[in-house]
Amino acid sequence: MSNKTETLTDKELVNKVLSGDTNAFAGIVKSTEGLVAQIIFKMIANKEDRKDMAQDIYLKAYRSLANFRFGSKLSTWLAQIAYNNCTDYIRKKKLVLVGVIFNSDEAEQDEMDHFHHKVTDRNYFKTDSVLFQKELSGILKAEIDKLSPVFKTLITLYHNEEMSYEEISQITGLPAGTVKSYLFRARKVLRDNLLFNYKKEEL
Amino acid sequence: MIDKHPSEEVLQEFALGENLSEVITKHIGHCVECRAKISEYQMMFTKISEQERAVFDFNISELVLSQLNPEVKKVSWDRWLIYLAILSVFGLAGGILYVFSETVAELFAGFSNVLLYLAVSTSFIILLFQCVDMYSRYQRKINALDTIEITATNKN
Numbered sequence: 001m002s003n004k005t006e007t008l009t010d011k012e013l014v015n016k017v018l019s020g021d022t023n024a025f026a027g028i029v030k031s032t033e034g035l036v037a038q039i040i041f042k043m044i045a046n047k048e049d050r051k052d053m054a055q056d057i058y059l060k061a062y063r064s065l066a067n068f069r070f071g072s073k074l075s076t077w078l079a080q081i082a083y084n085n086c087t088d089y090i091r092k093k094k095l096v097l098v099g100v101i102f103n104s105d106e107a108e109q110d111e112m113d114h115f116h117h118k119v120t121d122r123n124y125f126k127t128d129s130v131l132f133q134k135e136l137s138g139i140l141k142a143e144i145d146k147l148s149p150v151f152k153t154l155i156t157l158y159h160n161e162e163m164s165y166e167e168i169s170q171i172t173g174l175p176a177g178t179v180k181s182y183l184f185r186a187r188k189v190l191r192d193n194l195l196f197n198y199k200k201e202e203l
Numbered sequence: 204m205i206d207k208h209p210s211e212e213v214l215q216e217f218a219l220g221e222n223l224s225e226v227i228t229k230h231i232g233h234c235v236e237c238r239a240k241i242s243e244y245q246m247m248f249t250k251i252s253e254q255e256r257a258v259f260d261f262n263i264s265e266l267v268l269s270q271l272n273p274e275v276k277k278v279s280w281d282r283w284l285i286y287l288a289i290l291s292v293f294g295l296a297g298g299i300l301y302v303f304s305e306t307v308a309e310l311f312a313g314f315s316n317v318l319l320y321l322a323v324s325t326s327f328i329i330l331l332f333q334c335v336d337m338y339s340r341y342q343r344k345i346n347a348l349d350t351i352e353i354t355a356t357n358k359n
Contacts, residue, residue, distance in 0.1 A: 022271055051266075055270065136250055147205075155251060187244065
């Protein structure tokens with residue numbers, strides 16, 4: 001069934017769903033659940049809330065499908081619904097939406113600056129060490145999880161989903177310039193925290 | 204030759220292969236610090252792209268399909284019923300006009316043609332707007348009912 005739906009265009013799929021073919025909608029769900037899951041997991045920490053959110057998103061998409069004007073890919077439109085629903089959830093819960101989470105307080109920040117100034121030897125980033133590779137992945141995952149929901153989502157959409165700034169802008173509703181600026185900030189924070197934590201662990 | 208180091212943004216763009224201007228490339232060619240930063244960014248980007256993708260630990264397709272309202276089709280039947288109702292009204296009005304055409308003609312005998320056409324077209328336009336308004340109010344109520352139904356189903 002999924003192979004059949006993959007060969008259909010977005011327009012054909014939508015028309016099938018609007019004429020009452022729920023299997024066609026199941027195909028849409030299957031082909032977009034990866035992207036929607038990426039957004040939900042990055043925006044919402046609570047497991048139970050993620051399940052409810054996923055259902056809400058697809059039900060909303062089903063009800064609004066008649067209003068889809070093919071101004072973007074169907075997957076982009078769905079991702080947009082997912083992102084908007086998640087930001088509404090975060091606002092209702094009064095959580096932090098955008099913002100940079102540094103390692104900790106001022107003392108640690110001073111230490112980090114001091115550390116940067118002292119750095120001359122960059123050999124600890126040797127790529128041939130298997131242990132280093134494993135540790136780096138683990139530390140990186142932890143540091144990504146510390147970022148704010150929007151920064152995490154942008155990093156994921158750009159680097160994991162390989163979306164362009166324009167596509168991300170369509171999904172998030174943020175201007176492309178803002179997407180670029182947020183990504184720069186998020187990457188810098190990640191790199192700084194990685195260097196700081198990795199060097200700390202070594203010591 | 205650039206003496207100043209490029210900004211973090213430029214270094215990131217360079218690491219992504221997005222900003223490969225000759226001037227920047229030249230600076231990076233002889234700047235150990237900038238080369239090291241780019242190398243760190245490139246490694247980080249590789250590691251980020253290798254991060255495990257999120258996957259739902261439940262069957263989202265099944266969950267969603269079980270909640271899809273099969274009554275979605277009902278709306279199209281309602282639309283046909285409305286068309287039929289409108290046609291019936293016009294048919295009835297036309298029939299009455301035809302049966303009582305002489306009486307109607309006597310009634311409007313004193314009016315000029317222009318006035319008559321103005322009165323008829325104005326009445327027709329007002330009737331049309333009222334029908335459109337009725338239909339959009341009906342659709343809003345149906346959508347509101349759908350929302351309540353879905354919210355109740357999710358809570359269960």
